[in-house]
Amino acid sequence: MLKTTILLSLCLFASGLIRGQKAKTQGEIEETKILTLVKKMTLEEKVGLLHANSKFYVSGVERLGIPELALSDGPHGVRAEINRHNWSYSGWTNDSSTCFPPGTALAASWNPALAFERGLVLGEEARFRKKDVLLGPGINIIRSPLCGRNFEYLSEDPFLISAMAVPYIQALQSKDVAASVKHYLANNQEDNRFKIDVSVSERALRELYLPGFKAAITRGGALTVMAAYNKFRGDWCSENDYLDRQILRNELGFNGVLMTDWDAAHSTVKAALAGLDLEMGTDKKDYNEWYFANPLIQAVKEGKVPLSVVNEKVSNILRVMMKIKMLGDKTREIGSMNTPDHQRAAYNSAAEAIVLLQNQNKVLPVDFAKLKSIAVIGDNATRKHTNGGLSSEIKTLYEVTPLEALTRKFGSSLKINFAQGYEKQSTFYEGNNKGQSDTKKVDWKLIDAAVDAARKSDIAVIFGGLNHDFDTESFDRQDMKLPYGQEILIQEVAKANPNTIVAIIAGSPLELSGIVNRVPSILWAWYGGMEAGNAVADVLSGKVNPSGKMPFTLPVSLEQSPDHALGNYPGHDLRVNYEEDILVGYRWFDTKKIAPQFPFGYGLSYTTFELSGLNTDKPLYHKDEIIHVKFMVRNTGTTFGAEVAQIYVSEPVCSVLRPFKELKGFEKVFLQPGESKTIELPVKISDLAYYDEVQKGWKIEPGDFLLHLGTSSGNVVQTVKIVVN
Ligand code: BGC
Numbered sequence: 001m002l003k004t005t006i007l008l009s010l011c012l013f014a015s016g017l018i019r020g021q022k023a024k025t026q027g028e029i030e031e032t033k034i035l036t037l038v039k040k041m042t043l044e045e046k047v048g049l050l051h052a053n054s055k056f057y058v059s060g061v062e063r064l065g066i067p068e069l070a071l072s073d074g075p076h077g078v079r080a081e082i083n084r085h086n087w088s089y090s091g092w093t094n095d096s097s098t099c100f101p102p103g104t105a106l107a108a109s110w111n112p113a114l115a116f117e118r119g120l121v122l123g124e125e126a127r128f129r130k131k132d133v134l135l136g137p138g139i140n141i142i143r144s145p146l147c148g149r150n151f152e153y154l155s156e157d158p159f160l161i162s163a164m165a166v167p168y169i170q171a172l173q174s175k176d177v178a179a180s181v182k183h184y185l186a187n188n189q190e191d192n193r194f195k196i197d198v199s200v201s202e203r204a205l206r207e208l209y210l211p212g213f214k215a216a217i218t219r220g221g222a223l224t225v226m227a228a229y230n231k232f233r234g235d236w237c238s239e240n241d242y243l244d245r246q247i248l249r250n251e252l253g254f255n256g257v258l259m260t261d262w263d264a265a266h267s268t269v270k271a272a273l274a275g276l277d278l279e280m281g282t283d284k285k286d287y288n289e290w291y292f293a294n295p296l297i298q299a300v301k302e303g304k305v306p307l308s309v310v311n312e313k314v315s316n317i318l319r320v321m322m323k324i325k326m327l328g329d330k331t332r333e334i335g336s337m338n339t340p341d342h343q344r345a346a347y348n349s350a351a352e353a354i355v356l357l358q359n360q361n362k363v364l365p366v367d368f369a370k371l372k373s374i375a376v377i378g379d380n381a382t383r384k385h386t387n388g389g390l391s392s393e394i395k396t397l398y399e400v401t402p403l404e405a406l407t408r409k410f411g412s413s414l415k416i417n418f419a420q421g422y423e424k425q426s427t428f429y430e431g432n433n434k435g436q437s438d439t440k441k442v443d444w445k446l447i448d449a450a451v452d453a454a455r456k457s458d459i460a461v462i463f464g465g466l467n468h469d470f471d472t473e474s475f476d477r478q479d480m481k482l483p484y485g486q487e488i489l490i491q492e493v494a495k496a497n498p499n500t501i502v503a504i505i506a507g508s509p510l511e512l513s514g515i516v517n518r519v520p521s522i523l524w525a526w527y528g529g530m531e532a533g534n535a536v537a538d539v540l541s542g543k544v545n546p547s548g549k550m551p552f553t554l555p556v557s558l559e560q561s562p563d564h565a566l567g568n569y570p571g572h573d574l575r576v577n578y579e580e581d582i583l584v585g586y587r588w589f590d591t592k593k594i595a596p597q598f599p600f601g602y603g604l605s606y607t608t609f610e611l612s613g614l615n616t617d618k619p620l621y622h623k624d625e626i627i628h629v630k631f632m633v634r635n636t637g638t639t640f641g642a643e644v645a646q647i648y649v650s651e652p653v654c655s656v657l658r659p660f661k662e663l664k665g666f667e668k669v670f671l672q673p674g675e676s677k678t679i680e681l682p683v684k685i686s687d688l689a690y691y692d693e694v695q696k697g698w699k700i701e702p703g704d705f706l707l708h709l710g711t712s713s714g715n716v717v718q719t720v721k722i723v724v725n
Contacts, residue, residue, distance in 0.1 A: 033327075034318045038311050040064055043297055046314045051279040051292040054084035058278065058317075066318070067326055071180075071280070075136030075152055076100040076118075076529065077386070077394035078125045089395070097125050098342040098530060099386040099396035103138055104507045105353035105526035107154035107164050107551035108603075110644040111668045114349050116167035121342045123175025127335025132324055133178045133224055135391075139165050139212040140187050140228075142508070142552045143584055144569045145480050145561055148190040151471040151507020151527060152392050155551035156585030156600065158208055159663045162215035169220035176324045176333040181216040183228035183261055185209055185243055186578075191476045191570040194264075197231035199577040206691035206698075207582050214252055223256040223320045227276065229264045238264045239271035249275050257316050262391075268295040272305045277313040338397050343531065350528035350535035352642075355548035356604040357512075360520035363499055365542025365606055366459060373415040375457035376403050377450045377493060378464045379424050379484070380505040385527045388468025396530045402463050402503070405533030409541070417453040420446055421493075422484040424467055439478075442485030447492050454497040461540065462490055463525075465506035471527070476570065480511045480558040487514040494518045503536055512597050513556050524550070542606060547642035547668065549603035549712065553586050556597045562588040582659060586713040590660035599714030601646050601663070607637030607673065611645055614709040614718040621724050623700050627683045631709050631718070633669045634676035642670045647681055648708040648716070649688055654701055656690060661708055661716075664688070683707070685724055700724055 024032075038046070045061045049069075053059045058069040073079035077099040081090040100106070100118050126134045138149065142156040154161045169179040186198040186209055200209060216222040225248065227238040237243060238260045248254045262281025265271060268291040271279075279292035288294045299305040318327070325332035336342075356364065368374075381403040386396045407416055423443055454460040464486045470477050481487070491514070494500040501521040504510065505528075516522065523546065525536045538544040555561045562580035563569035565588075570576060583591055586600035610633070617628040633645055647665035651658050665681040688705055689698035702725050710716040 030319065030322050034315050034322065037064055037066070037318055038314050041314065043300060043307070043310070046310050047293060047296050049317045050277060050296065050310075050313055051287065051290045052281065053287055055082050055087065055281070057084065065328055066321070069133065069317070069321070069326075070131045071133040071135060072126060072129065072131040073135045074392040074394070075138050076102045076106075076392060077396060078122065078129050078131065078134065079391070079393070080395035081129075095129060096338070096395050096397040097129075098338055098346050099394040099399070100346050101350045101353055101526050101529040101532070102151045102389070102392065102507055103154045104142075104151050104551055105528065106349060107160055108355055108524075108526065108548040109349065109352040110160070110549050110666060111352055112163050112167045114352060115164045116171040117345045118349060119168040119171025120175060121345050123172045123177045123333065124335045125337050125342065126177040127175055127333045128337040129335070131177060132321075132326060133180055134172060135180045135182060135226065137165050137168050137179065138182050139216065140183055141208055141212070141584060143188040143578070144476070144563050145509035145555065145558060146476040146478075146569070147188060147508065148470070148472050148474060148476045150509075150552070151389065152473075156553065157551070157663050158211035160551055160666075161212040162219070163666070165212055165216050166220040169216055169222050173221060173223060173324070175335070178223035178256070178320050178324050179216075179220070180224040180226045180259065181213055181222045182226035183237075184213055184225050184248070185228055185237060186232050187228035187230055189476055189570050189576070190474055192574055193229045195574045196571055197234060197575045199233060199575065201578070201581050202693050202696075203691045204578055204581045208584055210247070217252050217254050223323055225254065225256065225258050226261055227258060227264060229261050236264070236266045238276050239267050239274045241274045244275040245273075255316060255319060257320050265291045267291060269299050269304045272296060272299065272309055272313075277316045346529050347531035347534060350526075350531045351538060351544045353526050353528070353548045354535060354539045354546050355524040355550055355602070356546040356606075357522040357524055357598055357602070358516065358520070359604055363459070363501060363520045364523075364540065366501075366540050368410045368414065368541050371414050371458045373417060373457040374406070374410070375417045375419065375450070375453040375460040375497065376406060377419045377421040377453060377460055377462045377489075379420055379422055380463035380465055380467065381418065382420075383424070383467060385468060385505070385532070386530060389471060390473035392473070393468075399530050400533035402533045402536050405537035409537055415457075417457050419450040419453040421450040421462065421489050422446055422464070422486050424469065425484065439483035440485065442488050447485070447489050450489060451492050451496045454493045454500065457497065459499040459501065460493050460497045461501045461503060462493060463503050463505060464490065465504040465510065466508070471507040477508070480509055480555070482510055482514070490515045491518050501540070509552060509554050511557055512554065516597065524548070542639075545606045545639055545641040546603065547605060547644070549601050549644045550598055551600070553589055553596045553600045554598040556595075560589070560594055560596065582657075587659035587662065590713060596714075599712050601644070601710070601712035602714060603644070603712070605641045605643065607635055607639040607641040609641075609643040609671070609711070610634045610636045611643070611709055611711065611717045614707070614720050616707065616720060616722055619722055621685050621722060623685050623724065625685050627685065627707070627722060629665065629681045629683055629707060630678060632676055632678050633671065635671035635673050638673050640670070640672050642668050643711060644668045645679060646710050646712065647683060648710060648713065649683065650706045650708070651688065651701070651703065652706060653703055654690070658690060661713070663713070688724070
């Protein structure tokens, strides 16, 4: 009995209860451990944690059990191993990974569950490769149709970006791998990305460019953030006190690691004080000469950077290490690579992303059993894309092309007449930039062969669009046109065979006005990752009913899009002013009443849906309340399918300009034929606010708000009014 009492007292004492203290939380225990470690470290050891020791690694402190930190690209797969001290691949045989379709395709699925699934797979594969930080997701706003990295990003809309980025990050980090949301901030073009100075109004910053990062940090719990290359209002993003210290640290409460993009550091003292933690990729051979190496030690010794600032950075690094179980936690995820489940996830992601843009005369789905022959045309029918795009390129275990998939699935019962149709031109390099020699060249020999193939086939499918000579890091496209004479190819093939289907493989907007009236059916199939061919073949055959929706507006021509209409892309004298302000993407098209080729949120299905019964739980709300929006979705056709019901909100009368409408909710609803579901979506009144530049805060003006239920930004089926008082 006595023994038990003593034991109990000891336990209570240890837990602090007898001393009248509360038990320590996990967070407090972690902070104590961090403090203890920091106290034991020399200045040199601390600074060793704040810059890379090679391309993708950062030194640890062996004597204290702090391991090396391993980082890896990229957003849609774990990049193959790169040599420590140069950019060549290491040539490993065990680093072929699962490759998902890139960001725009993820967003096109409008399915957050797929983002979560992707995060889990990436986490497992990163751990298998012994990586600690995965450099993604890339969540910059798609501002210009020409940005070379649009394919890596998600959308033109911050609500959709946030809805996809948050589950991706949560899932990835649940596998003990830190996400790195990039590129913070306003890296919306590749042209001059190392030099451009971006001016954005405070309102556009708050309403468009920041929300994705805010959601990633506050809802997703992102452990690291990558600062962009460009300048923002005169200061480099990696040393921008407003962005890094005031917003990221003070407002958003971010206490993870802020790292540079590769070779984006510009100073020691300024960057250190602004809140940068980790310097990566600096183009100096001697790592000791980097800004956050010897110069930082010197700056501390000279009193220019307080030791407390260095301690803060070291703590941030250790905190991330602790959260991903790097500091001696035996329960850390071991990971796995290329399992059938991973490959299935890549397939699901590719299949659900495909958008059916038009389908006249129900040419799709194709009943392959009834066909005798099919013409498969286009360079993209046989081109593999996963190994392109620069930092997001993936050495994938396999990549199924459309021609391979069609041959495997239907080749035994029908004749496949393949024709290349157009040729990818050679690529050249100019300084850091990659370009194409002649993207407008029409090759009539190839077109004639394609026409011949189409003429002798029951149907023709053209796989066209872009490739990673265009959709790539480092430079933007010159125009929005289909390259290599594809428009003429498509027109000629369509003349030869009225049953011509076009599948666009691309990650950013293209001008389709020259083909929409020539062919009955168009699919937007994106870069589909390792399962690209299987996904598109299954959509063609109807095994999969397309359910993707465009995550960006497809303008009729480049001049329609705001930055080009206003002439403020790519800027002048290395400055770019985002003059379109809050009117990016569909916000511009809607407000200015410009009809695009295909609107944001658009996509058809092989079945039909009816949306009805839109209502709210009450008519009048206070500013701190939530609207419970209710409606019904019914599959009125004969095929299983999914509709993405979208809720947009507008405020018709307001003292400041408001976009005509803005996305504030959506749900992808899967339904059997005849089935219906009642959907309830919460919309916070606080999310209807605008950013008031005068009062420097969010503001809701009492009055009427309209809630629109639609299947795209161009198709609103019902509207209800609510009043906010
Ligand atoms: C890109 C980053 C990438 C890094 C490392 C940079 O050029 O902008 O997105 O993570 O390289 O490869």
